[in-house]
Amino acid sequence: xxxxxxxxxxxxxxxxxxxxxxxxxxxxxxxxxxxxxxxxxxxxxxxxxxxxxxxxxxxxxxxxxxxxxxxxxxxxxxxxxxxxxxxxxx
Numbered sequence: 001x002x003x004x005x006x007x008x009x010x011x012x013x014x015x016x017x018x019x020x021x022x023x024x025x026x027x028x029x030x031x032x033x034x035x036x037x038x039x040x041x042x043x044x045x046x047x048x049x050x051x052x053x054x055x056x057x058x059x060x061x062x063x064x065x066x067x068x069x070x071x072x073x074x075x076x077x078x079x080x081x082x083x084x085x086x087x088x089x090x
Contacts, residue, residue, distance in 0.1 A: 003038050011039045015046065 010029060013021060029035050 001034070001037070003034070007035060007038055008042070011035070011042050014039060015043060 014026060014029075018026075030039070
């Protein structure tokens with residue numbers, strides 16, 4: 001369904017700047033089923049965006065942990081090689 005730009009902007013304002021709107025104006029706007037549908041679709045899309053953002057943050061954190069584990073493993077291997085070299089030289 002195609003929505004008017006002003007309706008999309010008003011729905012966005014309801015979701016994010018509710019305190020700036022007059023209750024009677026909001027009630028009148030919500031009388032149309034299309035407006036209620038638009039508001040629900042916009043709210044659902046924003047929820048999905050937040051969920052994707054949360055998954056991205058979790059994946060980034062997991063990647064950082066993995067990188068740190070790799071660095072620690074490399075350091076341990078280098079230390080073991082040095083110990084073997086020192087022990088073999090004596």
